[in-house]
Amino acid sequence: xxxxxxxxxxxxxxxxMTKDHYRVDIxxxxxxxxxxxxxxxxGAEGIGLYRTEFIYINRDQLPTEEEHFAxxxxxxxxxxxxxxxxxxxxxxxxxxxxxxxxxKEMNPQLGLRAIRFCLKEVEQFKVQLRAIIRxxxxxxxxxxxxxxxxxEEIREAKRIFNDVMRDLIEEDIPVGRDIEIGVxxxxxxxxxxxxxxxKEVDFFSIGTNDLIQYVLAIDRIxxxxxxxxxxxxxxxxxxxxxxxxxxxxxxxxxEMCGEMAGEPLYALILLGLELDELSMNPLAIPxxxxxxxxxxxxxxxxxxxxxxxxxxxxxxxxxxxxxxRQRFPDEFPENGP
Amino acid sequence: xxxxxxxxxxxxxxxxMTKDHYRVDIxxxxxxxxxxxxxxxxGAEGIGLYRTEFIYINRDQLPTEEEHFAxxxxxxxxxxxxxxxxxxxxxxxxxxxxxxxxxKEMNPQLGLRAIRFCLKEVEQFKVQLRAIIRxxxxxxxxxxxxxxxxxEEIREAKRIFNDVMRDLIEEDIPVGRDIEIGVxxxxxxxxxxxxxxxKEVDFFSIGTNDLIQYVLAIDRIxxxxxxxxxxxxxxxxxxxxxxxxxxxxxxxxxEMCGEMAGEPLYALILLGLELDELSMNPLAIPxxxxxxxxxxxxxxxxxxxxxxxxxxxxxxxxxxxxxxRQRFPDEFPENGP
Ligand SMILES: [Mg+2]
Ligand SMILES: [Mg+2]
Numbered sequence: 001x002x003x004x005x006x007x008x009x010x011x012x013x014x015x016x017m018t019k020d021h022y023r024v025d026i027x028x029x030x031x032x033x034x035x036x037x038x039x040x041x042x043g044a045e046g047i048g049l050y051r052t053e054f055i056y057i058n059r060d061q062l063p064t065e066e067e068h069f070a071x072x073x074x075x076x077x078x079x080x081x082x083x084x085x086x087x088x089x090x091x092x093x094x095x096x097x098x099x100x101x102x103x104k105e106m107n108p109q110l111g112l113r114a115i116r117f118c119l120k121e122v123e124q125f126k127v128q129l130r131a132i133i134r135x136x137x138x139x140x141x142x143x144x145x146x147x148x149x150x151x152e153e154i155r156e157a158k159r160i161f162n163d164v165m166r167d168l169i170e171e172d173i174p175v176g177r178d179i180e181i182g183v184x185x186x187x188x189x190x191x192x193x194x195x196x197x198x199k200e201v202d203f204f205s206i207g208t209n210d211l212i213q214y215v216l217a218i219d220r221i222x223x224x225x226x227x228x229x230x231x232x233x234x235x236x237x238x239x240x241x242x243x244x245x246x247x248x249x250x251x252x253x254x255e256m257c258g259e260m261a262g263e264p265l266y267a268l269i270l271l272g273l274e275l276d277e278l279s280m281n282p283l284a285i286p287x288x289x290x291x292x293x294x295x296x297x298x299x300x301x302x303x304x305x306x307x308x309x310x311x312x313x314x315x316x317x318x319x320x321x322x323x324x325r326q327r328f329p330d331e332f333p334e335n336g337p
Numbered sequence: 338x339x340x341x342x343x344x345x346x347x348x349x350x351x352x353x354m355t356k357d358h359y360r361v362d363i364x365x366x367x368x369x370x371x372x373x374x375x376x377x378x379x380g381a382e383g384i385g386l387y388r389t390e391f392i393y394i395n396r397d398q399l400p401t402e403e404e405h406f407a408x409x410x411x412x413x414x415x416x417x418x419x420x421x422x423x424x425x426x427x428x429x430x431x432x433x434x435x436x437x438x439x440x441k442e443m444n445p446q447l448g449l450r451a452i453r454f455c456l457k458e459v460e461q462f463k464v465q466l467r468a469i470i471r472x473x474x475x476x477x478x479x480x481x482x483x484x485x486x487x488x489e490e491i492r493e494a495k496r497i498f499n500d501v502m503r504d505l506i507e508e509d510i511p512v513g514r515d516i517e518i519g520v521x522x523x524x525x526x527x528x529x530x531x532x533x534x535x536k537e538v539d540f541f542s543i544g545t546n547d548l549i550q551y552v553l554a555i556d557r558i559x560x561x562x563x564x565x566x567x568x569x570x571x572x573x574x575x576x577x578x579x580x581x582x583x584x585x586x587x588x589x590x591x592e593m594c595g596e597m598a599g600e601p602l603y604a605l606i607l608l609g610l611e612l613d614e615l616s617m618n619p620l621a622i623p624x625x626x627x628x629x630x631x632x633x634x635x636x637x638x639x640x641x642x643x644x645x646x647x648x649x650x651x652x653x654x655x656x657x658x659x660x661x662r663q664r665f666p667d668e669f670p671e672n673g674p
Binding site: 105106107108109110111112116147149150151152187188189190191192193196210213214215216217218219221222224225228233234235236238239311312313314 | 442443444445446447448449453484486487488489523524525526527528529530533547550551552553554555556558559561562565570571572573575576648649650651
């Protein structure tokens with residue numbers, strides 16, 4: 001524990017910059033305002049994923065614009081944080097209300113959720129967008145839409161966003177003028193057409209938890225198939241590489257906010273993929289920064305190139321684990337996790 | 338109806354060959370032996386997908402090897418059919434038995450099904466494989482494994498297949514010596530690593546129903562999101578093109594057996610994708626053959642190239658519908674479906 005504390009002090013508040021000067025922004029995934037001090041303490045440079053579902057759940061009535069605003073206002077413009085990325089509502093309709101017409105779905109993961117639900121319940125979606133845009137007057141705000149599957153959905157979401165923005169301006173309500181709009185890339189189709197989506201937005205945020213589930217067609221909370229969940233599956237790495245490349249070719253930033261982004265074992269793979277931001281649980285930040293600070297982009301690219309020519313997920317995992325144990329023996333002891 | 342009969346006689350029993358001499362094999366999807374005469378009558382040249390799930394369902398005990406064999410024996414070597422492609426068990430474990438330990442899953446489409454289940458219940462899988470391999474002594478047999486997500490699974494399935502084959506040979510039981518082994522490409526990861534999978538098998542069969550669902554992260558039988566199901570989504574077309582290309586670069590045949598393969602509106606798109614076989618409902622065959630016989634590969638490639646540079650599924654659908662109505666006004670009347 002002492003060692004951890006020592007590392008913590010040494011690495012957490014320096015940038016995640018490699019020895020050959022490649023810098024990755026480090027964000028924090030949070031759900032509650034109360035987590036912000038911990039994020040700052042552990043070295044987050046921004047909020048990379050602020051989940052807003054909790055505002056809706058365990059209540060009888062839909063939240064008002066003022067309730068939304070009260071939360072978002074506290075998330076943007078926090079001293080010491082450079083940005084806040086707010087994700088719009090990302091659950092199925094059953095989380096909004098106990099309305100029986102929102103019947104249980106057979107495969108809720110493949111159902112009416114996230115942006116699909118919001119594009120259907122536009123008035124409720126607008127309430128959230130108004131609050132986010134109002135909050136943007138108080139600090140650097142990014143907004144991102146979950147579960148986008150193609151260009152029609154992001155265009156429609158942007159159209160609604162622009163309507164709300166115009167309404168607020170007409171009402172003389174202060175708004176931020178530099179809100180960035182992004183899409184989460186977590187539906188496989190979005191990854192495959194990332195070159196088209198990149199022309200529509202300011203950034204991508206790769207949601208690896210869902211992306212991996214859909215790419216491999218598994219529900220990872222189902223313990224019978226959890227063994228198939230594999231961030232190092234060659235299909236996952238190839239698709240991420242294609243997404244980053246599509247983003248960069250179109251001049252936009254590409255972030256990652258799934259659990260994969262906070263796993264130290266993958267640090268060099270993530271560097272090699274040239275992600276611009278990694279957003280993770282606050283507690284994961286110091287160790288990830290430490291590894292990045294002791295790596296080079298050059299070796300990371302070489303490692304990625306090497307594993308991308310391997311044939312199976314098993315071979316890739318073995319190779320990465322072996323490499324990381326050799327390279328960072330203190331971080332990944334041979335008999336370690 | 339008279340016109341349909343006339344077309345039927347004229348086109349159904351000629352090959353699906355374009356005017357510039359590109360030939361597509363036409364298979365039939367069947368579930369019951371009783372459908373075979375209809376498949377032959379409507380112009381099927383082989384069985385492209387024989388579903389075997391019905392052998393397991395609505396019964397108390399698992400089917401024996403002899404029961405399996407009795408079915409498969411009738412499917413292979415049918416006069417007038419050049420091949421029979423048998424798909425191994427493709428459902429979740431709940432279809433095998435009413436065993437309560439096979440609990441209901443939250444997202445069964447993302448659960449323990451198809452090859453995942455078979456690789457876990459190896460003894461039961463071997464019973465089916467023995468029967469298929471025995472049947473292969475009586476006619477051209479292809480076997481394909483559903484829901485393969487990566488190279489480990491196909492290698493494991495092949496290893497079990499080879500064990501069963503060796504056992505049968507040791508027991509002096511007649512077996513076919515030219516069984517072809519294929520994978521269904523229906524999990525997105527399989528499509529993305531198709532170049533690796535192609536080195537392991539004799540053919541691919543693209544299962545578009547599931548592939549489209551997983552690529553778009555929708556359950557198409559869920560009416561709330563069925564509107565998102567779109568075979569002409571650019572991500573779907575790109576991925577199929579990549580799968581065909583990976584197969585052909587590695588010298589293997591690429592088939593399609595999802596509903597998309599039997600939709601006349603997509604005939605030129607499917608030709609442009611250069612699929613080697615289309616397998617469909619018997620009743621869909623005559624019309625599909627007619628359109629193919631009146632098309633050219635050249636125009637099909639041009640159409641595909643044209644739609645692949647469009648930006649959205651909506652634009653692609655509009656373009657294809659307009660093109661097909663102009664090109665085949667009798668088949669796709671302006672006020673038609
Ligand atoms: Mg997600
Ligand atoms: Mg399927």
